[in-house]
Amino acid sequence: MRHPDPKRGRPFRGAQGNADPLTRCQYLPPMLSITFLGTSAATPTIERNVAGVAVQRKGETLLFDCGEGNQRQMMRYGVGFAFREIFFSHYHADHFLGVTGLLRTMGLQDRTLPVTLYGPKGAQRILGAAINLGIERNKFPVEIVEVKPGDRLARDEYEIEVFETEHRADTVGYALVEHIRLGRFNPDKALELGIPEGPFWGQLHKGQMVTLPDGRIVGPADLVGPPRPGRRLVYSGDTRPHLSVVEASRGADLLVHEATFGGDEMERARETGHSTAAEAARVALDAGVRRLVLTHISSRYNRDAAELLAEARAVFPETVIARDGMTVEVPYVDGD
Numbered sequence: 001m002r003h004p005d006p007k008r009g010r011p012f013r014g015a016q017g018n019a020d021p022l023t024r025c026q027y028l029p030p031m032l033s034i035t036f037l038g039t040s041a042a043t044p045t046i047e048r049n050v051a052g053v054a055v056q057r058k059g060e061t062l063l064f065d066c067g068e069g070n071q072r073q074m075m076r077y078g079v080g081f082a083f084r085e086i087f088f089s090h091y092h093a094d095h096f097l098g099v100t101g102l103l104r105t106m107g108l109q110d111r112t113l114p115v116t117l118y119g120p121k122g123a124q125r126i127l128g129a130a131i132n133l134g135i136e137r138n139k140f141p142v143e144i145v146e147v148k149p150g151d152r153l154a155r156d157e158y159e160i161e162v163f164e165t166e167h168r169a170d171t172v173g174y175a176l177v178e179h180i181r182l183g184r185f186n187p188d189k190a191l192e193l194g195i196p197e198g199p200f201w202g203q204l205h206k207g208q209m210v211t212l213p214d215g216r217i218v219g220p221a222d223l224v225g226p227p228r229p230g231r232r233l234v235y236s237g238d239t240r241p242h243l244s245v246v247e248a249s250r251g252a253d254l255l256v257h258e259a260t261f262g263g264d265e266m267e268r269a270r271e272t273g274h275s276t277a278a279e280a281a282r283v284a285l286d287a288g289v290r291r292l293v294l295t296h297i298s299s300r301y302n303r304d305a306a307e308l309l310a311e312a313r314a315v316f317p318e319t320v321i322a323r324d325g326m327t328v329e330v331p332y333v334d335g336d
């Protein structure tokens with residue numbers, strides 16, 4: 001019996017593989033997405049749960065608001081409980097009551113990792129009461145941190161900016177702002193200059209000078225493009241349209257803004273500290289965002305939010321209405 005020659009019949013496979021820029025450059029851009037756990041205003045409906053979103057970035061999960069029933073939404077939509085932080089916009093019941101049950105469930109699952117809860121003025125009193133409700137004790141450390149507009153919470157690759165909102169209560173919004181990225185590395189140019197693939201590429205990409213095996217000293221000047229902006233994702237919480245939201249959303253890749261009412265309920269929106277769909281769209285337009293997602297939808301538009309969508313798109317065409325379980329990817333503006 002003859003042994004099959006593994007190379008026979010596909011003599012060019014290896015050569016083609018080496019020539020393929022995708023195999024040379026293994027870089028994958030970090031994923032950033034947002035999943036809507038609840039999109040209803042004030043009360044849950046059959047179709048929509050109350051407020052909550054999960055932002056996922058490079059395997060990390062951040063929750064923003066946690067209305068009643070959000071833990072089941074997390075299970076349903078595959079979000080998982082491996083998060084470390086929840087950011088609350090304010091303490092109306094539809095935005096925070098879910099934290100009690102969620103933390104209890106995590107305790108029953110033998111959670112040991114700490115959780116930090118962030119919220120505006122009143123955090124210690126209100127979130128403290130919520131997590132200590134009942135007779136069980138939390139089995140893992142829970143820290144509560146009060147934040148205020150202007151705070152910036154530093155993380156390795158991004159910041160969480162806290163900004164002012166206007167909602168007849170102590171409220172804030174949050175923006176996830178990625179750090180500026182390295183410029184684009186040009187692998188073709190590197191090979192052209194005879195710089196072997198490997199650690200030299202990484203060092204040059206980071207802006208360092210390197211000494212090649214042949215003694216040449218090269219720098220990043222011709223090989224790395226200008227620094228590129230990171231992504232900006234903004235969560236308004238409940239608010240009237242407000243200049244601070246426009247400023248926090250300036251150039252954002254994605255703005256998630258509440259749109260509780262349609263234009264025929266403008267007066268009610270003013271009285272209750274909410275926005276109409278067209279007002280939210282105006283914020284997106286003024287801020288020059290790339291895309292707008294409307295959430296916190298009044299039960300009146302529970303099944304059919306076409307009217308809200310039409311009103312918003314007349315002002316800002318790149319608008320969608322969130323629904324429970326919807327995930328929106330946030331790609332880089334330049335693709336990678």
Ligand SMILES: [Zn+2]
Pocket residue numbers: 041042051092094095238296
């Ligand atoms: Zn609300």
Ligand SMILES: [Zn+2]
Pocket residue numbers: 090092167238
């Ligand atoms: Zn509210």
